[in-house]
């Protein structure tokens with residue numbers, strides 16, 4: 033396994049639409065999935081999308097969470113060519129960060145509950161429902177596949193701040 037370099041905001045790959053994956057069960061994909069999970073864990077992230085490691089591929093990994101707490105015992109969700117549908121239209125505002133935008137946090141509205149689907153690295157169909165933090169992580173990572181970074185989702189620039197001061201952001 034290898035730690036991958038993480039693209040930082042400003043690199044064009046983060047603004048481009050990623051290419052669909054033709055061979056989800058290839059050795060290349062399996063290797064990329066392993067490296068992305070290791071890279072995400074090493075960087076203490078909660079999700080990672082392939083364009084963030086300079087690969088134009090519709091692939092995300094996302095830590096699982098329930099009731100706002102990360103679930104560490106279960107392997108992260110791997111979704112190739114992912115899609116989601118909105119199950120509850122209510123938007124929840126909460127803090128987000130991104131490994132491609134170090135040092136900053138923003139308050140971003142996301143759908144509270146979604147249904148997700150895609151393929152895993154064995155080519156098997158994966159589907160499920162996600163609420164709260166898990167739903168937020170999946171929406172953030174799928175945004176990366178469409179070249180959207182979370183600052184583009186801010187309702188107001190004053191919802192963006194430095195990590196050290198981020199506790200103030202939600203209170204406004």
Ligand code: NI
Pocket residue numbers: 129130131132172176
């Ligand atoms: Ni991100």
